[in-house]
Amino acid sequence: MDKQIKNQYDVVVIGAGIVGSFVCNALTQRGAKVCLCEAGEDVSLGATKANSAIIHAGYDCVPGTNKAKFNVLGNKMYEKIAKRLGEKIIKTGSLVVADKDGLDGLKELYRRGEANGVAGLEILSHNELKRLEPNLSDEIAYGLYAPTAKLISPYNFAISLCEESIVNGAELKLNFKVDKICKNSGIFEVKSGENAVFAKYIVNCAGSGCAEINRLAGAEKIDLKFTKGEYIILDKTEGAVVSRPIFPLPTKKGKGILVLPTVSGNLLLGPTAQDISEYETSVSTAGISEIKQKTSAMIKGLNFRKAIKFYAGVRVKSGDDFIVKLSDKVENFFYTAGIASPGLASAPAIAEYIADSLERAGLKPKTVNWKLRKPYTNTKKLSLGELNALIAKNGKYGKIVCRCEEITEGEIEEVLKGPIKPLTVEGVKRRLRPTMGRCQGSFCTPLLIEMMSRAYKVPVEEIRFRGETPLIVSPVKEGGIYEG
Ligand SMILES: Cc1cc2nc3c(=O)[nH]c(=O)nc-3n(C[C@H](O)[C@H](O)[C@H](O)COP(=O)(O)OP(=O)(O)OC[C@H]3O[C@@H](n4cnc5c(N)ncnc54)[C@H](O)[C@@H]3O)c2cc1C
Structure with missing residues (x-):
């Protein structure tokens, strides 16, 4: 052809x-x-892949801009799309909090929100805020509540x-x-x-x-400008410290360093805002210290010893x-x-x-018989009866590969046969969360490598973590499990 x-x-x-x-x-x-x-x-x-994962309400954008228009419209579209795709979405709402000098700033956000058509905005007092978020710092006097904010992956x-x-x-x-x-x-x-x-x-x-x-x-x-944002992610034991994203008042540099739960139940702290000349995603001690200091000013009792991962993403700006x-x-x-x-x-x-x-511009629409994609099995969503029935049919759904996130061999096998086959361990991680738990893959990585090697019929040495980053260089001892 x-x-x-x-x-x-x-x-x-x-x-x-x-x-x-x-x-x-x-x-x-x-x-x-x-x-x-x-x-x-x-x-x-x-x-x-590296952001705060918030479907913002839209009060922060300057009225009349593309940001304001698309944010408010997009926010209204997400729930229906999530339902169609079988994707998790949590309607948490969000809070911008301020000390006693910050009321004017909150009122300005409220006005912008109204101009942008954001529904349900409210300015709350310290006591009202404490009922929503008991771990807020005592210095916080006012907050802007935006009920339409949501979280996704x-x-x-x-x-x-x-x-x-x-x-x-x-x-x-x-x-x-x-x-x-x-x-x-x-x-x-x-x-x-x-x-x-x-x-x-x-x-x-x-x-x-x-x-x-x-x-x-x-x-x-x-012309592009890059601003890096670093994050700390805390273990699921800390996931309930707050119930929704908590922002400080925004500055010219951005929305500030926030504290929020994730759809997976962890606690996320960040991002910093550091202008960089070239796209890079390293994490610095200075950035981590800044996150600790700024989040502690808003939320009491954050346990930084529960940090399981640090990472960074890059905002790409043009004006x-x-x-x-x-x-x-x-x-x-x-x-x-x-x-x-x-x-x-x-x-x-x-x-x-x-x-x-x-x-x-001339692209003619055609009627389509739209097919829904079959979501992957999520054993955590099944009742005990449903899970037992599934295991009776295929024992691999009863065999845990990732202990921290409780992911089974059966679920991983499905993803390895999916419409977009993950080519690296990180690809499997992004789809199902193995290696994303407390142990960060200490236990499940070797099992994942074996499964990928079997599924793709390639030697274990060819399975990469990401890009060209190898996981196995050579066997460490005679008779080691990776010797072919
Ligand atoms: C720290 C941080 C926090 C954020 N928090 C939020 C938030 O909470 N809520 C929110 O709404 N937004 C947030 N954002 C913004 C949001 O993440 C971005 O707006 C969004 O991800 C941009 O998506 P994109 O598809 O335009 O770009 P990208 O996700 O960067 O995708 C661009 C793709 O193009 C590919 N590409 C580049 N060059 C080529 C080429 N030559 N050929 C083929 N492919 C190419 C890249 O590999 C990449 O996959 C945040 C951003 C950052 C960095």
């Missing part, structure tokens, strides 16, 4: 973060033939969206770092090394790589607002840029806006 015909799509979406995943899904739902090209070995390896969401798109005909190309874009007779050729895909439309959702994609296409120049637009220079080229916070909350609304814009 002619190479061009084989790889011909209506739309090539570049970048499989939360924005590209939503865009691919929205266009597939409208009947477009979509190819999602991702530089990484998996979906959601950019900003989407961003990388799980992106993976589910991509899997659902694939089930409905979209194609995902991993390890496809776009390095050349040409256009002949109105058709883009999008290349990664020797590989090429062809389409009439491109949507650039490349996050930190968006400026480079615009350059390759000959579209508008984009003060999101850029979401059809290029004026290159026909049928759409680009997103500077999708920092609240990009997660905004992503479904950004995707619908782009899908509408592409229709106006």
Whole structure:
């Protein structure tokens, strides 16, 4: 078959973060033939994998901006989408808290929220706040309560969206770092090394790589700035210290360092805001100290000895607002840029806006018989009777691989056969949480390596943690379990 015909799509979406995943899904739902090209070995390896995971209410954005518009719309869309995908979403609401001098700041956020159409905002007194959050510091005098804020797992969401798109005909190309874009007779050729895909439309959702994609296409120049955010994650024993995200008053640098529960039951502290010249995700002692000091000023009794993991994510900014637009220079080229916070909350609304814009640019919608993706088994959601029945059919659902997160061999096997096969241990971790518990993989990593080696029929030495990071270099003793 002619190479061009084989790889011909209506739309090539570049970048499989939360924005590209939503865009691919929205266009597939409208009947477009979509190819999602991702530089990484998996979906959601950019900003989407390391953020605060909050579907913000939308009171913080300056009225009239893209951020305000997309955040408030996106917030309203999430619950329905989560239900369709079988993804967890928790309606916690959120609080911005302040000492006695902070009332004016809270009132300003309240006014912005009203202008943006955020429902249910309330300014609460110290006593009202203490009823909601007993561990708040005694210095906290006022708080802004936003009941529409929610929590999700961003990388799980992106993976589910991509899997659902694939089930409905979209194609995902991993390890496809776009390095050349040409256009002949109105058709883009999008290349990664020797590989090429062809389409009439491109949507650039490349996050930190968006400026480079615009350059390759000959579209508008984009200036990017990077701000790193470091985090501490505490064990599940600490997950109930607060019941919702607790923010300080925002500053020019951002929303500040917050304390929040996660959908998995841990406690998350962070992020810092450090301007960096190049994209990097190291964690520093200075950053960790700052998190400890600032979170302790808001919440009493935080037990930092329960820290199980430190990590960082990078906000990618271009000016003060999101850029979401059809290029004026290159026909049928759409680009997103500077999708920092609240990009997660905004992503479904950004995707619908782009899908509408592409229709106006000539992409004809088609009726689709939409198929739901089958969610993976989650043994923790089953009743004892249901679990016993499942184990009677397949004993692997009774064999725990990850003790901390209680994940069974049967569940891991399902994921290894899924529509997007995780190529690394970290890929399995992102889908199911093995290695994410208190022991951080001390017990389950060898078992995961064996399972992946069997499932993919490759030697254990070829199973990587992430990228090229090896896990096994050589056997440590004669007769060791990894000797083949
Ligand atoms: C510390 C921090 C906290 C945050 N907290 C929140 C929050 O609580 N709520 C909220 O709403 N938002 C939050 N955000 C913002 C949110 O995480 C981002 O807006 C969102 O993840 C951006 O998604 P994206 O798809 O645009 O980018 P990314 O997730 O970065 O995805 C871009 C993808 O493009 C790929 N790519 C790059 N170059 C190429 C290329 N040449 N070829 C192919 N692929 C390429 C990358 O590999 C990547 O996978 C936070 C961000 C940070 C960093």
